[in-house]
Every structure is written in C-alpha cells, then in structure tokens.
Amino acid sequence: MNSHLTISGGATPPPRAPLYDLQAISRTFPFGRTDVQALRDVSLAIRHGEYLALCGASGSGKSTLLNLLGLIDFPTSGTLRLEGDDVAALDEVRRAECRSRKIGFIFQNFNLVPVLSALENVMLPLHIQGQSAAQASARARHWLEQVGLEGQLHFRPDRLSGGQRQRVAIARALITEPRVLLADEPTANLDSRTGDGVMELLASLNRSTGATCIIATHDPRLMERMPRLVRLTDGRIVDDCAREAA
Numbered sequence: 001m002n003s004h005l006t007i008s009g010g011a012t013p014p015p016r017a018p019l020y021d022l023q024a025i026s027r028t029f030p031f032g033r034t035d036v037q038a039l040r041d042v043s044l045a046i047r048h049g050e051y052l053a054l055c056g057a058s059g060s061g062k063s064t065l066l067n068l069l070g071l072i073d074f075p076t077s078g079t080l081r082l083e084g085d086d087v088a089a090l091d092e093v094r095r096a097e098c099r100s101r102k103i104g105f106i107f108q109n110f111n112l113v114p115v116l117s118a119l120e121n122v123m124l125p126l127h128i129q130g131q132s133a134a135q136a137s138a139r140a141r142h143w144l145e146q147v148g149l150e151g152q153l154h155f156r157p158d159r160l161s162g163g164q165r166q167r168v169a170i171a172r173a174l175i176t177e178p179r180v181l182l183a184d185e186p187t188a189n190l191d192s193r194t195g196d197g198v199m200e201l202l203a204s205l206n207r208s209t210g211a212t213c214i215i216a217t218h219d220p221r222l223m224e225r226m227p228r229l230v231r232l233t234d235g236r237i238v239d240d241c242a243r244e245a246a
C-alpha cells in the first residue's frame, strides 16, 4: 500500500512548505568604488512556529538578512521563498500586501508615533488596511491586554517606560496576526531586567499565537535562551544549532 494514503483512501496533504527557504543568497552594497558583500551564499530554512536568533558581531550581516526576510530589501543573487512563493516573482503591490499580511516588525528604538496614544499606535496597521475604527480599537485593546498594558491605553509614548514602549510595539506588530515577527535588537535599549521581561513576552506569544519569531541580536544573555541560533560571520552562516531552550 502506498504509505501516502490514509486508511480511508484519501491522500495525505503534501508537507507544508517551510515559512522561509533561502538558497545561496548574496547581498552586495555599492560603497564608493568598491562593493561591500553583506551576505555571501546564505542558505537557510525556517519552519512555521520557530523561535530563533540571528547572532554575530556588529557588521556580520544580521540586519541585512532581517531586511531580506521582511521583504524590505532584495538579494543581489539567490532565491528567497516565503511559504513556497519566490518573492522575486512578486510585483511591488503584491510584495507590500504580503509584507503587511504576513510580517510584523519590532525595532530597537520602538518606532512609535510620539503624538499618538498607545491604543492609536497599535490601531495604525489596521487603519492602514482600511478596517473601521471600531474594529481596530477592539483589536488594539485585545493586544494591549495581551502585553499587559490595559492600564496605559491612552498614554502617549513619552509617558511610558522603555519596556512599556517595546510592549506597545509588540502589540502593534501582532495586531495583523502575522505569520512571522522580525525583531532587530529588541532589547538593545532596555536594562537587563526589562529586556528579560520583553524576551519572556516574545517567547510566550510565540507559543500562544504560533507566530515564528526571528530575533537579530549580539546580546549573549539573549542568545543563551534561544532554542535555535544561526550565527553569522562576515556575511556567511558559520553555525546553525538547535538546542533545548534554557
């Protein structure tokens, strides 16, 4: 009997494509009369639901790789597939659509709009997608509650601590229910205790929502607790190890 058939005779579904499949990716930037090779021959597969760090020294290529995964930059050569689709084949409109539907971003400096409240900041992505204010407000309240900020809905960023600002940014990234959260040094501007709290929150949201979390960092404390570490040196992957999380 064909092992791909179930007892009832129906075919089992084909295996799900990895979230990301990168083959021989390079990214070169022109720099004066020379070129800087930020990424060289990077091949990497990332499954749905993973929680992993891209690590390496300053200049090793972490942000460049994160920008490619976020579809905000293009590789110079190689193939990048997101859920099986070759992103080079998407026109700009479909790329933007894919980015806003599937990907949430978290930045080290939070990138909140200073004149908007926490609630309004979190509502923004749904507002941009054209959802009604009532729908956006209800979703934003839900996500601010998930990150423990139900008491600060109407505070502007200047009334929030660094950790609270990053929580607002996390709620804003999650409101579109993305497949993947990309975080560039999310704890770099936080003291270690607050940074630990943000990392615990990200780990628990990864478990509860199933969103893949990809975090660029050179913080050894943060690396220690990651179940998968992809290490870059001079734009190359030099190590990719999965292990039990601490």
Ligand SMILES: Nc1ncnc2c1ncn2[C@@H]1O[C@H](COP(=O)(O)OP(=O)(O)OP(=O)(O)O)[C@@H](O)[C@H]1O
Pocket (backbone or CB within 6 Å): 029, 030, 031, 036, 037, 038, 056, 057, 058, 059, 060, 061, 062, 063, 064, 065, 218
């Ligand atoms: N737009 C650009 N133009 C020219 N060179 C660039 C550009 N972006 C990145 N680079 C170069 O590519 C290399 C990798 O940079 P990248 O920012 O990806 O490293 P990183 O590991 O994220 O560093 P950091 O931890 O300091 O943020 C560096 O040599 C950097 O100077």
